[in-house]
Amino acid sequence: MGKNLTSRTEDYSKWYNELVVKADLAENSGVRGCMVIKPYGFAIWEKMQAALDKMFKETGHQNAYFPLFIPKSYLSKEASHVEGFAKECAVVTHYRLKNAEDGSGIVVDDEAKLEEELIVRPTSETIIWDTYRRWIQSYRDLPLLLNQWANVVRWEMRTRLFLRTAEFLWQEGHTAHATKEEAMEEAEMIMHLYAEFAENHMALPVIKGTKTESERFAGAEETFCIEALMQDGKALQAGTSHFLGQNFAKAFDVKFANKEGKQDYVWATSWGVSTRLMGALIMTHSDDNGLVLPPKLAPIQVVIVPIYKGTEQLDAIAEKIDSLVKALREKGITVKFDDRDTHKPGFKFNEYELKGVPIRLAVGQRDLENGTYELARRDTLEKQSVPAENVVTTIISLLEEIQANIYNKALQHREASTQSVDTYDEFKKMIDSKGGFIAAHWDGTAETEEKIQQETKATIRCIPINVEPEAGKCMVTGKPSPYRVLFAKAY
């Protein structure tokens, strides 16, 4: 299997597109902007789902399922939400097809026109808050901590596999609370949960922060986010958690009786991560040889490739491998013994490198005689010969080491790519050359933010939650600024 992968320095964007397809993660479908997630890619997403789902449940959330369709009128009920979402979306107008009278095929039946159009959900706040009105009467019904795993559709004009597709998979949490403080705590807690997931499972270092008003979710009063930096110096928003105030409760008339019997509107949050995380995962760790996966999310953690001539040698290897496979599985390690006789070892080595399998063991006649395995780690491509009696413990510690190593490598890259600048000239140069995160002073106005975006394509990724107070002057207008905010070009 020749990889023929464009190198990152040659064309980062092309490298990404090729890698997603060649590593069998996803591909474009016959439907504009909609992707097919292939089994290998989906297996990674399932591991992400499992880890996140566990974390949601451990923090008291339950899963539920709400309709795919949203009546058009629901979208209009929250004023800023409609501005953000009632634009590019898939609209269902009819509910029947029929055979064309001229025999040319099937056509939409004009008589089956919906009285009110249905929108394929771009996000579910409206349909969920319409439901919450029926579920919430009293403080005893609160908090309501729900999540759903679902597909959503946003009719993007320019799409890229995982990063921006018309249909994508995500989870969306929607919680309801009796007090503002509790809702705000929930939104913040989820930001920390997302960061923990990104760092511990994806080996993805992230910066936690809040969005500026112009970058907030449509309908939110505060948006918390985690922001990551890709190898090409562009940022990627990896997850958002919104404090929605009482906006949706007011729009959908969701009131509750508090302990004193007084009626009040319910406080809300919503939060989500999507298959976009797959894009972040791929772009953060992978190299010119293919995918590099964190062991915690790798569908195959260890692959064993036999090197043999004839079935006799293969049988001898297979017999030896059998107990090793069992021993590794007992330790909860996912292992694949690739004994296909249709492909040569070199082909298999290439394939598993491309697919980012963290550890590869090769075993041939000489290894059998010496009682060793040849072990190769995907992150550094280093090889070592390991005595059979140590191989299980070596693998266990190496999987942990790889997980930590790729995190540290990504962290170092981010730190090396984060600069403070004080003048707009410097800023523009930096953005045009190496990119990265740029900490700069800003006057706090939407106009200045927009001017910077127009002129440089950089946006304010976030105001980091641990930002240090530092009186300064906006690099554009010279007006006073209390701290630096983080700019970058972003995916």
Place this chain on the structure above:
Amino acid sequence: MGKNLTSRTEDYSKWYNELVVKADLAENSGVRGCMVIKPYGFAIWEKMQAALDKMFKETGHQNAYFPLFIPKSYLSKEASHVEGFAKECAVVTHYRLKNAEDGSGIVVDDEAKLEEELIVRPTSETIIWDTYRRWIQSYRDLPLLLNQWANVVRWEMRTRLFLRTAEFLWQEGHTAHATKEEAMEEAEMIMHLYAEFAENHMALPVIKGTKTESERFAGAEETFCIEALMQDGKALQAGTSHFLGQNFAKAFDVKFANKEGKQDYVWATSWGVSTRLMGALIMTHSDDNGLVLPPKLAPIQVVIVPIYKGTEQLDAIAEKIDSLVKALREKGITVKFDDRDTHKPGFKFNEYELKGVPIRLAVGQRDLENGTYELARRDTLEKQSVPAENVVTTIISLLEEIQANIYNKALQHREASTQSVDTYDEFKKMIDSKGGFIAAHWDGTAETEEKIQQETKATIRCIPINVEPEAGKCMVTGKPSPYRVLFAKAY
């Protein structure tokens, strides 16, 4: 919590509708025909999913994800498929909304009309086989054993929660094979897998069989099914597995080179079960007091209700319960200690009966003194006093006993409701009175089948796989018949 549940004898259909809502399983949404699956209902579905997903993976299947939308032209490619599915479905015709010029709200933007309409998938054979054409070139690429968990939409005119909804959740397996025999084996294997799941996890006895030609899936050459019988004597199709021949391969031009290098069309299967299984589960076991759940699928297997006056008594109970909860959780048992002070024990007893929690423990001051628990099982409503030292082992064996007991009860009901009849008059009387499965002779023609359906509303549920040869005469036409087939009215 007063249950106020209509009894089954009074109105079985009303009993079902009320139970689904009152037990917090699901409810109708603001979108016609689309349901909201509530957290308690979804938790049951998640358990079904987990068990099935494990079984699919153990039999070599992998998950993937294909687009929600299907271009209209795809549906037309397989002649009988289009007849079956290109009818009542949600049609996306536009991809943008805009503000109305008269300020009256948002309207569909006529300029954003799709060149080709997109259908929200009613099932995914067409989009998947369009993809398989790119994935399959050689026998080395086969078999391809994929499954997806997804939402699908069929624009049903009359809907009922779980049983028939416009949108529902399901899994759909789509496999590709090099030979007819292998595809047929796969389709049959899945029927057995579904039956095993239904019987072992849902405690739902099923009859395995094949469908007659008129009842087959649109595009299938053979449809295997599992059929269950509800308490009201109506049958419910609980899962189907289709041998699709080369129909979709031909429609989408999916060929492969076999070992001899010769090109041939690929053989296919597809199979699915849906949230309809929730309806089957509810209707099979539940009674006039509410839901009865098999322990293997119950979100809460054991609930503990304290009976106390004042916080001092509650604290004493809570202290004692703490170690019991831990001991049960260590055994993998899901347990809830309901110490809410907002509701009385009687209310809680009613609530957990309604929600079908298999075992309820009550513990009060006297139990503390005597070292006992009051244990109630949901299936028989029997109570017993259990010494504290035996309670964990009693619970473990009782959970198994309940699982077996409700299966046996359902099996006995089915056996008592299965009759052989020889004349059409007898048949009509039986269908109109007690219903149930009726084994009768049929001449094998679609006309007779349709006549029976027109006149009695009964359909042929299946030709059981273990049907015994028995020469007879069709009860309607008197023509020869080689064996009895199974009729019933069905959901």
